[in-house]
Amino acid sequence: MAQLRIGLAQVDSTVGDLVGNADLVSRWTADALEQGCHLVAFPEMVVTGYPPEDLVLRRSFVQASLDALEALARRLQDEGAGDVAVVVGYCGRSETPSPALGRPAGEPQNSAAVLHGGRVVSRYAKHHLPNYGVFDEFRYFVRGDRLPVVRLHGVDVATVVCEDLWQEGGPVRVARDACVGLVVCINGSPYERGKDDLRGPLAARRAAEAGAPLVYVNAVGGQDELVFDGDSLVVDADGTLVARAPLWEPGLMVVDLELAAASDDGAGPVDAGDGTRMTVERVVLSTEPLAPYEPVVPGVAVPLDDEAEVWGALVTAVRDYVEKNRFRSVVLGLSGGIDSALVATIACDALGADRVHVVGMPSEWSSDHSVTDAEDLAQRQGLHWSVIPIGPVVDAWLGSVELTGLSVENLQARVRGTTLMALSNEHGHLVLTTGNKSEAATGFSTLYGDSAGGFAPIKDVPKTLVWALARWRNRVAAERGERPPIPENSIEKPPSAELAPGQLDSDRLPAYEVLDAVLDAYVERDRGRAELLQDGFEPQVVDRVIALVDAAEHKRRQSPPGPKITGRAFGRDRRLPITSRWRETAAPTADEPEQARPEGH
């Protein structure tokens, strides 16, 4: 056996910031060196940030990634970290053509390098490319078919990338054939509710397949519609969890492992067990095991409950969108209702009260409590509060254009949206949109009105979870001896858009418990009408919900990004045509035929 001290650098890189990302690697490698690490692993594509999307199609970008990698190897050596093996993800280029894919050499690859002694000592390209959900990796990359095995202090180490763990066969199988002592998997694995419950067992299964301990290092931080949760972990060869990093916290986790000493020098092509062949390559850095030393005691983070996990996702997403896009402040409308109250609280937790501006925009249909509840929240949290009544502008409009009914409702929402955009233009705030997923799904929002803004923090949060999060956040405050940040009245009152007298959401939608259950089945699990009826939902509820969801596609197409927290978020994760006559139901529901259509278009 041979010892190695491994650092898992769970860091937050920024797409396109090759300079900043190199600084990040340099800084955390210095930290790992100080803690005596022999190997430190960074997340998937840490050099470029992940996912860079179509930037990969630009040759200048891929070249910059390659140049940055070489420069980073030299820099780490110059900074005295040349003896540490540093595993980083970057955007590489294929060295040989891929005839099966009709792609020449020089195509981009999602790659992992080992840096050591001032040089790039090995390059691996991701073998399994995800092309589902939010992922389009066949668009960008060609798969790799080589597995370099790097001998470090007498231990053979194989590096794989993210999806390589989620598919059967491939490099993990080949790593076993190559008798490696350790598998390092670098990841850009986006958060989804409960995904952490899958990662542990998956890593355990793959470690068993490899016959070696597995080090899993994941990114943390937000990138447009995605948020990475970290949750880096280490499992032993028998699948036992050795160490686990907390969600949502950048940091370096240090683990000492007792690993099998290298015993095999076999190289060359082998069957990868997935219909392909891969080639094992050997790289030798140092063959002598280290002198025995006292291991550090690894930490295992306590799992978060569901609300805490989601809260971390939303706060991280907002903070990173604001910081990475260099906004100093945010602005949002506060209606006194639960959605905007929750978004304000997320923003305050993410940025601090002084960077959050909230505006009450009452109309003649607004209840008294709409302003008092909003002001109550602003005072509890110390946010910048102002009131801009929309009446004068709405009246001026109604003097110019003759409007009735729903048109007047939408007009009010658009006057509010435009007011927030004007404040954004004048003061440089980012506008946060306050719509939830149930609303986005059913089209109960006004395009360019309440849906206007640059970022939509709770876009993927169903309404029932909005309430649960609000109650959870208040409970946490109470447990800390703080004043709950969200007024009880905002949580408890019946939801209403307040765009017409006495209006309630329940006039037009099923109860949210029912609605969210149908939406979960129809949107997130692609259940058809017959399957929804099998699930036990009422036919008229199913038909109503389906009709609403289908008719709102054009609104969702124009909505701002927001963090994915469910199995199927609106956005890159769900790509439906706007022009579609496919209806799971035979006909539009009778009571409100295609009402959502003119409302949005």
Add this chain to the structure above:
Amino acid sequence: MAQLRIGLAQVDSTVGDLVGNADLVSRWTADALEQGCHLVAFPEMVVTGYPPEDLVLRRSFVQASLDALEALARRLQDEGAGDVAVVVGYCGRSETPSPALGRPAGEPQNSAAVLHGGRVVSRYAKHHLPNYGVFDEFRYFVRGDRLPVVRLHGVDVATVVCEDLWQEGGPVRVARDACVGLVVCINGSPYERGKDDLRGPLAARRAAEAGAPLVYVNAVGGQDELVFDGDSLVVDADGTLVARAPLWEPGLMVVDLELAAASDDGAGPVDAGDGTRMTVERVVLSTEPLAPYEPVVPGVAVPLDDEAEVWGALVTAVRDYVEKNRFRSVVLGLSGGIDSALVATIACDALGADRVHVVGMPSEWSSDHSVTDAEDLAQRQGLHWSVIPIGPVVDAWLGSVELTGLSVENLQARVRGTTLMALSNEHGHLVLTTGNKSEAATGFSTLYGDSAGGFAPIKDVPKTLVWALARWRNRVAAERGERPPIPENSIEKPPSAELAPGQLDSDRLPAYEVLDAVLDAYVERDRGRAELLQDGFEPQVVDRVIALVDAAEHKRRQSPPGPKITGRAFGRDRRLPITSRWRETAAPTADEPEQARPEGH
């Protein structure tokens, strides 16, 4: 040799409209039967419409496609067309697992069936799946590895699908090995400028590879961001063009071919020449060649010039978006400038004057000619014309919120956008957005202002082409002896947003000839900064344009769909992160650091 009369049904199906699409197949098959066709071919996925995007992930949808296919076979028999071999595209399901892709049996496939005698007599699944540009077919489909060869009146016919023609090897190679007498390729090939110039040579090359004539039938019509141009054609085995259908016109093209009589019964697996193996299967419908008959004389459509081709794309896209989404009318703002003048003219050509509503919305900064030129256009074309001055609403706003400079400019644009949306809500019009590609690229538009709307007809049309199209359309009118629809003054005056006194586009942008050339290189051809300098563009122009394009990503993410006419349209075709610090240039240009950022967010 043996004769066959082939019908190429260049039709416009609708995504999700399985009933309507079956009617379409029935109607055109009856027409083909009447004209004596022995085989009629419809476009790719005509049964479901194309591309159905994530509808394919819903089992109910795939099952509906399979059921519709079986029903269609029976129906054609019942309607007396059982003797005609009918080739249709549909969404199928794989019968065997794809181990290399880790996919089980029952996964969706992009399929082509031959219907005959009331039955589905063969099923082929697309072998080459496009996963670039606007295509995500690895997301949806598993590739097929079988090639059915159907013997009809003594001729062996192989059917392939679209991308199968654009890649080397695969089913065309296998068809040659199987000694087929005819290759039928069914397509959903979206329009791009000049793509028709590629299709002829491509079809000729593939016919030579197959050693047999090739029938290429393409869809016509609009689907969200795509517009299909038709351009169906037939080439002989030596590559000679035999027949070609006009662009933009649904119809049946009938061609008689002298084909090699079947001479081979070989079946089983063969090397497809692309790193895969495919299996030839034989289906025999009728072995006796037809008695000799007099062939019809095929037509070869005259190629359109570039402007006519693009005009057809824009008119088709608008018409289909409006009709397929069941709008009765459209509304747009007329500024007196060229962009809105062109969009109004496209809409009038697409829908007729009575369905087009145009609104002048002058402000205090509007020139006199802004209203007179707009009214002139409305009168020339007979559109519904009204004027709604925005002053009173803007004034009401400025009384509520303190705004300066750019914020006031944006406010004016948003008052106009909201006015159009209010008219849409009140009267059910679809709002057409009038922004061009140069504007979308550089972010010279206001989110929720001039960019508001349901469909953006000239979203992918660079400004220089906007002028060329306007001049072309007026010239066509003059040639027909009609009054030119677009006022000369709208074409000739210097472009201005008229959001501040004396404002001109040229104050803030390079000349459009230069701008469009840089955009073509940077956006459409992914040239980096160094390459742009190599191309001979001025460094300060390059840096300015790149900075503007990069900073406007968040605006484009929220823009409505519009038809793709270039090699790289904004939308599904170009997927860039909003949060990105990648800059081809070292720093933002000094004169206006990140001005586009607060304007949009």
